[in-house]
Amino acid sequence: MEIRKVISRRGAALAGAVLALGLGTGATAATSLALAEQDASTAALALRTASVRGALDTTFQRYADTMHSLVAAAATEPAARLSPAVARLTGDTLPGAHQVVVVDANRTVLAQHTVDGSNPPPRTTLNPEPSLARGLDLARESGRLVASPAHVLPADLGLPPAHRQPAFELISPVHENGFRGWVVIGVRAPDLLRESLRAAGVTGVATVLTETSGDGVTHEVARWAEGGGPLGESRGTVDVALAGHTWQILVRPTTALVSAGRAAAAPLTLLGSALISVVAAGLLLVADRGRHRAEDHARQAAADSRAEIDRARAAEAVLHERTRTAEAQLREREAELTGFATAAADHLHAPLHTIAGFTELLLEDAGPLDEASRGFLDRIGRSTGRMLALVDDLLAYSSAADAALKLEPVDAGGLALGVVAGRLDHVTGERPSIDVGDLPAVTADAELLGEVLGQLVDNAVRFVRHGTAARVTIGAREHVPGWWRIEVADRGIGVPEEQRTRIFAPFHRAPAAEGFPGTGLGLAVCRRIVDLHGGELGVDPNPGGGSIFWFTVPTTGLTPARGADLFAADLA
Template identity: 55%
Template sequence: MKIRALRSRSRRAVGLAAVVLTLGLAGGAAATAGLALAADDAGAAELTLREASVRSALGSALQRYADTMHDVSAVAGSDALPDTVTRIAGERLPGAHQVLVVAADGTVLARHAADGSTPATAAALSPAPELSRAMALATQHGGPVAGAAHVLPADAGLPAAQRQQAFELVAPLRDPAGWVIVSVRATDFLDAALRAAGVTGVSVTLTDRAEGVATWSQGGPASGDESRLVDLPMNGNSWQARVRPTTPLVSAAVAAAAPVTMVGATLAGLALAALVLFLSPVTTPATITRTREIDNELAGFAATATEHLHTPLHTIAGFTEILLEDAPGLDEESRGFVRRIDSATRRMLTIVDELVTYASAADAALKPEPIEASLLALDVAASHLPGPSIEIGELPAVSGDAALLRQVLDQLITNALRFVRHGAPALVEVTASPRDDGWWRIQVADRGIGVPEEQRSRIFAPFHRTPAAEGYPGTGLGLAVCARIVALHGGEIGVETNPGGGSVFWFTVAGAALGAREPAGAL
C-alpha cells in the first residue's frame, strides 16, 4: 500500500510538474513575444526620429538654395547682380561649387565659385547634356528643378577616386530671360548639410532615379536591413535619400530582453513556474509602452508648441504687417525681404497649427450623432465660394462626430481645389455609394495633378508629400489628420485614379442607423 501510495503521489507529482512546466513555458513564450514586439516598435519609432532629422536637415539646406536663387533672380536685371552673386557665402550653400547667371543666348552674366576655387573665365556657357536638359526643364516648368547626376567639368581632370558625382539646381529667369545655375557636389552637400544639423546614428545614401550617387555615414557602416526613404523636395530628377541606422535602434538591454526572458522561463522549471506566472505581467519592460510614450511626447510637444511658439510667431507676423503698412521709408527691396519674413512666419504658424491638430486627433473624444452628410458637405463648399466648381451629389445620413467629419471633408475638398495643374480650372465632385455592410463610401473626385500609384500607400503618413506636389502649399499633415479621424470612426481611407483625370479620395463611415465600429487598430 505504501509503495502504491508513493507511486500514486509520484504520478501526481509528475503530472503536476508537467502542467506547471507547460504553463511556465507558455507564459515565457507569451512574454518573449510581447518583448520582441515592444523592441520592434521601439526600434521603428527610433528610426522614424532619425529619418525625420535627415529630412529636416536636407530640406533646410535645399530651402537655403531656393532662397539664394530667388535673391539672385530678383536682381538679375539690375547692376547689383555681379555684386550680389559674388557676396554669396559658401556656408550658405552646403556642397556648392559654382553659382552662374546665364542669359538665354548662353552669355555668362555673373559667376561666383562658392567653394573658393578659381572660377572659369569663359564668356559663354557650354553646358553638358545633363545641364542642358535641366535648363530646358526649368524653362518648361517655370520654377527651380534639379538636374541628373554627372561629373562637373571642373572635376573631370581629377583622379577617378577623387571625382564626385554632382548635379545642378536650375531656376529660370524672366527679365532678362535666362537661368540661375548652382552646381552642387553630392557628397559635399550631404556632409555639410547633415553635419551642420547634428544628425547622428545614420548612413544616408543620396540617389538619383534609384541609383546611389553619394553616401554619408555617422557612427560607422550601416547595420541591418532596415531603412527609410526620404523624397527630397526638388522638381526635375527623382532625388531621394535612403536612411539606414549605423548604431542600434534600441539599447542592448531591450534587445536582449526577449531571449533572456525565454531562457529564464525555461530554467525556472517546476519550482519557479508559479513565480514566473505571477511575475510575468510585472516583468514586461517599460519598452512595451514605447509607442504610447511617443504619442504622449508628441501630444506634449504639440501643447508646448501651442504655448511657446504661437506667441512669438504671432508677434513677428504682427510687426511685419505693421512694417508693410505703416513704414513708408522702406525701399522696394527691403519690402521684399519683409514680405518673405511674413510669408515664412505664416508658414510656420500653419505647421504648428497642423501639428497640434495631428497630435490631438489620435485621442479625440468622439461625439457620435446622426449627421446629414449633404448639409455637412454644402457647408464646407460654401466656405470656398465664390469661385471654384464644387458639385455635391446626394449624400446619406451617417453616424459620427460632425466636427471631425467636417474636418475630413474640408481637407479633401481643399486639396482637390489646391492641387490642380497651373492654368486649369478646379473641378470637384462629392458623391457617395452604399456598401453591403450598411456603411457608406464618401468620395471626393478632382481633376488635379493625380497621385502616382507607388505613392498611394504613403501619402497618408505624416509629413509625406509626393514629388508632384512640390511648388504647391502644404505641410504633409492634412491627409495624416484625415487618416486618424477616419480610424477613430472605425473606417478606412484611400485614393484611386479618377478615370477622367485626377484623383478620387474616399473614406468610409457608418450609416446613421449603425454607429461607428471599433477601429481595427492604432495608427
C-alpha cells in the same frame, strides 16, 4: 529499469503541463516585450528619418529662394552691377554650392561667383557638357527651375578619380520682355548632404542619396554617416524633390535605437521562463519517482510538488507583472512623444504669430523700402506662414490619436455644405466649382467628420494644374450593409499608383505635389480620425483625370438634429 516504471503517467502529464504553461507564459511575455521594443525602434528611426528629411527640405527651399532672387537680379540689374549683386545674394549659405554663373541667351557669361572658395579661371562663354546642355534647353522650354542628372563638374575633372564628387546643376531661365538667358548653380551632392545634416544637428544616422534615371536605373549620388557604420537591418526611406527632380534617401541608424536593457528584455524573459519551467518539470518528475519508493517519501514529494507549482505560479505572476510594466512604459513613452509634439507646437505658436505680425506691420507701415528689403520681408512672411501651418498640423495630428469621440446622428449633407461654404468665403481669384450631392445621415463625431471633409476639400481645390479652376464633386454610395462610403472627387494633378498608400503616412508628399503648399500631415490626420470611427480611408483614380478620395463611416437609424439652412447663394 524501464522509465515507465519509475515515472507514472500522472507525473509525466503534470510535468508536461507545468513545462508547457511556463514556456507558453514566457513566450507570450517575450513576444509582448519584443513587439514593444520593435515599436520603440520604429518610432526612433522615424524621428531620425524625419530630421534628415527636414534638413534637406530646408536646404532645397534655401536653394529655391536664392534662385528666385538671382533670377530677379539678372532680369533687372545692369551688367555693371550684376556680379556684385550675384555675390551678395549668394553669400556662403548654400551647402555644397560650387559656382553661380549668369549667361545671356547666346550663352555669353554675364557674371560668375565662386561659392566654395576655389579660384577657377574666368569664362567668357559657357560651353556646357551634354547633361547641362539638356538642362538649359529644358529650363528654357518649360520656363521653370530644373535640375540636371548627377555628373562630375568640369572644375573637378582634373582631380584623381577617387576625389571626384557627383554633382548636379540647378538651372533657371531669366525672362524680362522675352527670354534673356539662364542662372546656373553647380552643386556637389556629397558636400550638400554632409553640410545640410551637420547644420541641422542630425546625429546617429548613415544616409545614402540616390536618384533614378530615365531608364529606371538607380544611381548613388552621395553618402554620409555620423557616429560610425550602420547598426542592424533597420532602415527608413524618404523622397525629397527640387526643381522637378526627385531624390531618394536611405536612412540607417549608426547608434542604438533603444537602450540595451530594453533590447535584452525579451530574450532574457524567455530564457528565464524556460529555465524555471524546466526546473519545475524536473522537480515534479523527481518527486513522482520518489513516490514509488516509499509512501512517506511520496507524501513529501507531493508537498514538494505543490511548493514547486506555487513557485511556478509565482514566477508566472512575476512574468505577467513584467509584461504589464513593459506595456505601461511603452504607453508612457508614446504619451511623452505626443506631449512633446503638443508642447513644442504650443510654445512655437506665440513667437511665430509675433514674427508674422511684425513682418506684416513692417511691410505696411515702415515707409518706403527698397526692393531687396521688401523681398527679405516677403520671404520671412512666407517662411513664418509655412511654419505656422506645420505647427497647426502637428497639433491636429497629435490630438487626433486619442480624441474623445462624441458619436451622434449627423446629417453629412448639411455638414458638407457648411464646410464648402466656409472654404468659399476665403477664396480669392477664380472660385472653384464644388458640387455637393445627396449625402446620408451617419453616426459620427460631427466636429471630427467636418475636419476630414474640410481637409479633403482643401486638397481637391489646392492640387490643380496652374491656370485651371478646381472642379470638385462630393457624393456618397453604400459601401457594405451598415456603412456608407463618402467620396470627394476632383480633376486635379492626380496621385501616381505607387504613391496611393504612401501619401497617408506622416510628412510624406508625392513628387507631383512639389510647388504646392502643405506639410504632409493633413491626410495622416484624416487617417487617424477615420480609424477612430472604425472606418477605412483610401484614394482611387478619377476616370478622365484627377483623384477620388474616399472614407467609410457607419450609418444611423436616427434622425439628426436640423442645422442651419444653406441656400444656393451660400455656394455661389
